[in-house]
Amino acid sequence: MRPNDHQPxxxxxxxxxxxxxxxxEAGTANTTAAYEVCCxxxxxxxxxxxxxxxxxxxxxxxxPTIEKAREVVIMHLALTSRDW
Numbered sequence: 066m067r068p069n070d071h072q073p074x075x076x077x078x079x080x081x082x083x084x085x086x087x088x089x090e091a092g093t094a095n096t097t098a099a100y101e102v103c104c105x106x107x108x109x110x111x112x113x114x115x116x117x118x119x120x121x122x123x124x125x126x127x128x129p130t131i132e133k134a135r136e137v138v139i140m141h142l143a144l145t146s147r148d149w
Contacts, residue, residue, distance in 0.1 A: 071145040073104035075134045076111075078127040099127035100134035104141065 078099040102124055103109045109121045117125065124141060128134040 070106040071104055071142060072106070073102050073124070073138045073141050075100050075102055075131065075138060077101075098131075099129055100131050101125045101127050102134055102137050102141065106145075 078101045080099075103111050104121075104124060105111075107121060107124060108118055109125065110117075114122060114125060124137070126134065126137070128137060
């Protein structure tokens with residue numbers, strides 16, 4: 066795979082009721098958005114996290130802020146563009 070094939074994207078992480086303290090059903094609590102980084106060149110098919118490889122899970126996150134997700138994208142692009 067060529068380095069320029071890596072085009073990671075940031076998306077909102079899915080929120081499940083079990084992930085929200087005090088929520089009894091979806092939408093019943095204030096939530097703080099989390100973000101994921103997806104890169105198809107790394108094998109991420111954007112399916113359920115539990116169906117992804119360990120490497121994809123590490124990249125995917127979730128990250129607590131969009132700024133942190135952007136930092137991960139920058140680091141990912143730097144690492145995948147290196148000529149090892």
